[in-house]
Amino acid sequence: MILLPAIDIRGGKAVRLRQGDFAQETVYQDDPLEAAASFVEAGARFLHVVDLDGAREGHPVNTEHLKRITRELGVAVQYGGGLRSIAAVREALAAGAERVVVGTAAYTDVEFVDALLESWEPRIVIAVDVRGGHVSVSGWTKSTQMLPEDVIRRLQQRGAKQFMYTNADRDGMLEGADLDEVKRISSVVRGRFLYSGGISSAEDLRALRDLRLVNLAGVVSGKALYEGRFTVPQGMAALADE
Numbered sequence: 001m002i003l004l005p006a007i008d009i010r011g012g013k014a015v016r017l018r019q020g021d022f023a024q025e026t027v028y029q030d031d032p033l034e035a036a037a038s039f040v041e042a043g044a045r046f047l048h049v050v051d052l053d054g055a056r057e058g059h060p061v062n063t064e065h066l067k068r069i070t071r072e073l074g075v076a077v078q079y080g081g082g083l084r085s086i087a088a089v090r091e092a093l094a095a096g097a098e099r100v101v102v103g104t105a106a107y108t109d110v111e112f113v114d115a116l117l118e119s120w121e122p123r124i125v126i127a128v129d130v131r132g133g134h135v136s137v138s139g140w141t142k143s144t145q146m147l148p149e150d151v152i153r154r155l156q157q158r159g160a161k162q163f164m165y166t167n168a169d170r171d172g173m174l175e176g177a178d179l180d181e182v183k184r185i186s187s188v189v190r191g192r193f194l195y196s197g198g199i200s201s202a203e204d205l206r207a208l209r210d211l212r213l214v215n216l217a218g219v220v221s222g223k224a225l226y227e228g229r230f231t232v233p234q235g236m237a238a239l240a241d242e
Contacts, residue, residue: 054082
């Protein structure tokens with residue numbers, strides 16, 4: 001499993017939110033490139049970059065920061081936030097994203113999903129963001145009645161093979177992962193998925209590793225890294241097979 005340090009960009013700064021609440025924001029770096037550089041210098045090989053402004057606006061806002069990170073650091077980046085059109089996805093890929101994370105539009109526009117998978121399937125990750133057991137969209141600002149398992153099954157039928165599952169209720173709370181939830185999602189995913197939400201320590205990462213889920217490809221962590229709960233090398237070691 002790989003560790004993906006998270007860099008959430010809002011207003012040109014690297015921030016973290018509590019449970020996706022824009023009113024509960026902590027600024028960790030004035031320049032997202034500095035945050036990215038610190039993770040890469042510590043050994044990170046893949047970053048998860050989120051355009052929070054884009055998620056709210058419905059179109060990419062911070063692709064210039066994506067360009068700076070990929071060009072200056074030469075690191076693989078997974079980028080999401082506001083990617084709700086073919087043009088937006090193409091823009092993110094052209095800006096240097098190795099993979100793009102698509103959420104809201106994936107649930108509402110079948111033709112959009114089909115076009116994405118036809119053109120860039122290995123580089124498409126479907127975001128499954130969950131609040132109160134149901135899928136949440138539009139930058140976690142709108143709830144739906146969709147169950148995550150149903151969404152995953154439906155998108156797999158259309159050819160989706162990569163997912164990112166986030167427990168929004170735990171995100172930024174440093175309460176640890178819900179291991180039963182992770183196992184339940186693993187039983188549905190036929191391809192591979194990443195987990196995000198609530199990671200607080202290297203012990204949380206080891207607990208995920210010890211589930212021995214062959215389709216759990218990696219873990220995204222933000223706040224715990226920024227606050228020094230563990231380092232990038234410690235996180236990578238915790239996820240490595242013993």
